[in-house]
Amino acid sequence: MTTIDIHAHFVDRHYVDELTRVMRLNAGTTADGKTLLRDRGATIAWTRPDMFSAEHRLADMAQKNIDIRVLSVSAPNVYPWPATEQVEIARRVNDALARYCRAYPEKFIGLASLPLADVGASLYEIDRAVSELGLKGVAIGSNIGGVALNDARFEPLWAKINALRLPVVEHPVFPRDTSDMGEFELPLRVGLMFDTTLMAARMIYAGIFERYPDFPFVLAHTGAALIMLMERLDNGYRLFPDCRKYIAKLPSEYAKRLYYDSCAFGEKALLFAIDSVGVGQILFGTDDPFIGADTAHVMRLPISDADKTAILGGNAGRLFGLS
Numbered sequence: 001m002t003t004i005d006i007h008a009h010f011v012d013r014h015y016v017d018e019l020t021r022v023m024r025l026n027a028g029t030t031a032d033g034k035t036l037l038r039d040r041g042a043t044i045a046w047t048r049p050d051m052f053s054a055e056h057r058l059a060d061m062a063q064k065n066i067d068i069r070v071l072s073v074s075a076p077n078v079y080p081w082p083a084t085e086q087v088e089i090a091r092r093v094n095d096a097l098a099r100y101c102r103a104y105p106e107k108f109i110g111l112a113s114l115p116l117a118d119v120g121a122s123l124y125e126i127d128r129a130v131s132e133l134g135l136k137g138v139a140i141g142s143n144i145g146g147v148a149l150n151d152a153r154f155e156p157l158w159a160k161i162n163a164l165r166l167p168v169v170e171h172p173v174f175p176r177d178t179s180d181m182g183e184f185e186l187p188l189r190v191g192l193m194f195d196t197t198l199m200a201a202r203m204i205y206a207g208i209f210e211r212y213p214d215f216p217f218v219l220a221h222t223g224a225a226l227i228m229l230m231e232r233l234d235n236g237y238r239l240f241p242d243c244r245k246y247i248a249k250l251p252s253e254y255a256k257r258l259y260y261d262s263c264a265f266g267e268k269a270l271l272f273a274i275d276s277v278g279v280g281q282i283l284f285g286t287d288d289p290f291i292g293a294d295t296a297h298v299m300r301l302p303i304s305d306a307d308k309t310a311i312l313g314g315n316a317g318r319l320f321g322l323s
Helices: 013-023 054-064 083-103 119-132 152-164 186-205 230-239 251-255 267-277 305-320
Strands: 004-009 026-029 035-039 042-047 068-072 108-110 138-141 168-171 217-219 259-261
Touching: 004 168, 004 305, 013 035, 013 042, 013 083, 042 186, 068 083, 068 168, 068 305, 083 108, 083 119, 119 152, 168 186, 186 230, 186 251, 230 251
Parallel strands: 004 068, 068 108, 138 168, 168 217, 217 259
Antiparallel strands: 026 035, 035 042
């Protein structure tokens, strides 16, 4: 069995330094060696020295029996940069990620970041990332500088991704307004989950998956609250014309075609997801190196060995075209 972790992150020094500059973040070090990059009392990103070491990460994978990791830049991706700088930082990040993956081709595959402040440049970057750099899909935030993913400006993006049948892995970013989340790291703990849920509901109701049914779309953190809300979304379809305007089926029918990583981690949440959308839609994830889970949260599930094999690698191997 090949174990494939589809929710893991590429931590690049240039990106972190530039993010600190462009967002004017304040850096502080914790007693256990983390560097927290903060803005107005909230942690935007954080690092540890070992996150930058490929050797450390390879040793960690070997210890945890993880064969392949699918790497992407974590939140806030490249979206904080001004439009005039976003194309360049996306190219730099994608080039660095491609070099990292080429150095360890049997261990890492990469997902491209897109400068979505410029959709035309993003379409070009998809071609460059896939054809020239060998990246295997796209990583996308739950909103783009506060703009929803179902905004009309992104229609050419979905059309191109659909034509290429290119995997898209969503990772949440902070909601547009976190001014009422000023304590307990609530933007990270709750805000990200809220934004994934809102994004997915909007995309379903807006008919993105109705018009473009041919590409795999993966939701981080087991879809946040989407699966729990499926019946509520279906009720909206039954009750309100606006909820039927762009789709021809119940929202849950589209939700069941999406993919969900296992980064809810809890047994009850994962079993609920499996019961709701099926084993074939669940992909193993660890949120490495920020959470750094192993396979235990899948292995302890009371499901068959065949189902565990599918979640731990079989489904991802099919989705990303890996043997």
